[in-house]
Amino acid sequence: MRSVFRLVILLIAAFSAVASALARGAEARGSVVYFNDAVILSLKTYSVDGSSPEARAETIASTLNSLSYLGEVKIRKVEKTHVIFAGGERIVTITPDEAKAQKSSPAALAQLWSGRLRTAFVSPPLKVAETSLRLPCPSNKIVAVKGFQFADATVSSSKSEVVTPIRVPGGIKLAANKPGNAIITIQGETTTESIEVSVQPYAAILPQTFSTQVSGSPALASTIRGAIEGAITTQLQRVPGSVIRILSLSEQSIGLGASKSFTAKIRVAAQDAFENEGEVNIVVRNIGVAPIKEAALWYCNDPENVNSAGPLFSANLKKNEPARLLYHHQNTASFPLFIRIQAVNDSDLPARVLILPGDSDPDKNPVRAGLKAGLQYMKAWAAGSGDVVTIPPRSTMPISLRRLGNMETVSGLCSLRLIDGPESVLVRTDSWPPFNLDRRWATAIESTTPWREVGCNPINDYDQAPYQLSDHIYPDPYKQLKVQYRFGENWKFFKIGEKPISGSDNQRVLSGNFGVVYNITGEIINPTSEPIEIELVFEASAGYSGALFLVNGVLKETPLLQPKAEYRIEKFRLLGNDVKRFELMTIPLSGSSYPAQLTIRPLQTLSTGVIGGK
Numbered sequence: 361m362r363s364v365f366r367l368v369i370l371l372i373a374a375f376s377a378v379a380s381a382l383a384r385g386a387e388a389r390g391s392v393v394y395f396n397d398a399v400i401l402s403l404k405t406y407s408v409d410g411s412s413p414e415a416r417a418e419t420i421a422s423t424l425n426s427l428s429y430l431g432e433v434k435i436r437k438v439e440k441t442h443v444i445f446a447g448g449e450r451i452v453t454i455t456p457d458e459a460k461a462q463k464s465s466p467a468a469l470a471q472l473w474s475g476r477l478r479t480a481f482v483s484p485p486l487k488v489a490e491t492s493l494r495l496p497c498p499s500n501k502i503v504a505v506k507g508f509q510f511a512d513a514t515v516s517s518s519k520s521e522v523v524t525p526i527r528v529p530g531g532i533k534l535a536a537n538k539p540g541n542a543i544i545t546i547q548g549e550t551t552t553e554s555i556e557v558s559v560q561p562y563a564a565i566l567p568q569t570f571s572t573q574v575s576g577s578p579a580l581a582s583t584i585r586g587a588i589e590g591a592i593t594t595q596l597q598r599v600p601g602s603v604i605r606i607l608s609l610s611e612q613s614i615g616l617g618a619s620k621s622f623t624a625k626i627r628v629a630a631q632d633a634f635e636n637e638g639e640v641n642i643v644v645r646n647i648g649v650a651p652i653k654e655a656a657l658w659y660c661n662d663p664e665n666v667n668s669a670g671p672l673f674s675a676n677l678k679k680n681e682p683a684r685l686l687y688h689h690q691n692t693a694s695f696p697l698f699i700r701i702q703a704v705n706d707s708d709l710p711a712r713v714l715i716l717p718g719d720s721d722p723d724k725n726p727v728r729a730g731l732k733a734g735l736q737y738m739k740a741w742a743a744g745s746g747d748v749v750t751i752p753p754r755s756t757m758p759i760s761l762r763r764l765g766n767m768e769t770v771s772g773l774c775s776l777r778l779i780d781g782p783e784s785v786l787v788r789t790d791s792w793p794p795f796n797l798d799r800r801w802a803t804a805i806e807s808t809t810p811w812r813e814v815g816c817n818p819i820n821d822y823d824q825a826p827y828q829l830s831d832h833i834y835p836d837p838y839k840q841l842k843v844q845y846r847f848g849e850n851w852k853f854f855k856i857g858e859k860p861i862s863g864s865d866n867q868r869v870l871s872g873n874f875g876v877v878y879n880i881t882g883e884i885i886n887p888t889s890e891p892i893e894i895e896l897v898f899e900a901s902a903g904y905s906g907a908l909f910l911v912n913g914v915l916k917e918t919p920l921l922q923p924k925a926e927y928r929i930e931k932f933r934l935l936g937n938d939v940k941r942f943e944l945m946t947i948p949l950s951g952s953s954y955p956a957q958l959t960i961r962p963l964q965t966l967s968t969g970v971i972g973g974k
Contacts, residue, residue, distance in 0.1 A: 509548030566638030576745030590812025602630035657837030711781030730951035857954030903953030
């Protein structure tokens with residue numbers, strides 16, 4: 361008997377709990393009836409006894425809240441009306457007029473409203489739309505929360521400094537403040553819901569603004585683009601290890617002393633961070649450094665063949681004494697080697713350095729490596745177009761960093777100038793055994809301009825390793841030639857790299873004059889009354905070679921030429937009694953064979969073995 365009595369008590373308690381929950385489940389808002397915050401029905405007509413739609417809605421909500429149990433929702437047709445019952449109680453009568461006002465039929469409207477009521481009966485009193493979220497920081501997100509208990513529920517965050525919850529109509533706005541994890545708790549009268557939130561940073565907050573400096577007359581569009589890309593890579597505030605992709609960028613040359621603002625659209629992605637896409641603004645200023653001839657040629661080619669780790673070259677770059685650095689090394693070891701060239705500022709002052717770059721990627725063909733480096737350099741040199749990099753105190757700037765496999769060659773030719781800062785900075789070249797590279801340096805090792813990839817970095821013990829200043833310093837690395845050819849006389853022959861310049865010790869000489877700038881002024885005379893055609897021809901007279909020339913400011917590149925093969929650099933057409941003058945600039949390139957011969961002669965058929973020509 362006692363067990364039966366207990367069962368009755370438990371059943372009464374259960375029904376009481378249901379009744380208590382239901383007492384707050386239905387609500388009339390105007391002529392609309394809600395149950396557990398979901399719309400059940402909306403009335404448009406008066407009842408037969410004259411009750412308004414609003415009054416009818418109040419009655420329906422009261423009936424729903426008074427139900428002792430939910431029971432089955434049923435529809436009964438009574439004459440021309442349809443009646444919805446729930447828990448054995450009549451809830452609403454649908455008349456033809458009501459159905460007509462709803463643009464429906466009594467039967468269809470009864471099916472719609474009864475279906476909503478069934479769904480509402482089984483809906484929980486508190487329900488969040490999402491229980492687990494990943495949000496970027498900073499950001500806001502609204503999470504929908506349903507159920508009649510939400511109106512009086514308490515909302516809290518386990519870490520409000522990470523995520524702050526703010527109640528808004530229909531849910532909660534989550535304000536992501538800083539990276540971390542937090543749990544948002546919604547505590548109703550009988551039900552608790554929670555949301556696990558992981559807040560992660562954006563890979564980068566955009567937009568951002570940077571500045572960079574270049575020099576040139578003008579600074580070439582390629583230099584501008586490189587400087588912009590370097591500014592983005594080295595100055596963008598972002599998550600470590602993130603990857604930047606430049607989606608759009610328009611660059612153009614900039615004249616001396618001018619500045620221009622550029623906008624680039626970028627995308628930044630990183631692990632455990634949100635990808636972000638947006639704009640960065642870069643102000644590029646052409647500082648218009650007055651051109652100064654390089655005071656010396658630094659010849660970093662002794663030894664040319666490197667088979668172990670160690671120092672290869674060191675020299676002091678002095679303020680306003682520009683230097684032209686030539687480097688050319690082949691790995692003859694059985695294992696890979698790194699060749700690293702860097703400027704080291706071991707002073708307490710920032711050093712501003714202008715660099716006109718020319719660097720090749722590693723190549724099994726030393727001649728091709730020298731030609732690649734020379735091509736980049738001569739384009740920059742012709743306009744004096746280069747990057748201006750500020751090396752902070754006690755920091756280094758990479759000039760070149762390459763990984764060489766067996767028998768691969770790295771070649772480079774660049775101009776360096778210390779504009780201001782300390783009295784000098786050290787430039788050193790070293791070979792290193794293989795070592796692991798992080799993502800930044802793995803990108804830099806593939807670049808002809810590694811300072812644009814990794815910027816400047818604090819000095820470490822390796823940067824201060826012992827070194828000895830090199831003896832291979834050659835002052836005034838220039839040659840001036842004047843040539844004249846008169847049609848009808850003997851062909852004009854002249855050599856490049858034949859008479860070596862002397863070192864600063866007056867003992868060494870530079871055979872082949874590799875890295876020396878040749879400026880040649882030429883004159884062609886036609887003393888006849890007939891038009892003629894004259895050619896300027898390069899011959900690989902000393903062996904396998906490639907060469908570059910600026911002819912009246914236009915860059916000319918030969919193919920790789922077998923020994924004794926010829927390549928026509930330029931063709932001149934002269935009218936009767938005409939005179940043609942030209943300016944020719946060239947540099948003997950590392951890897952090629954010098955001295956080499958140039959010839960001015962009447963137009964001929966080129967020698968066998970030529971690849972290319974005009």
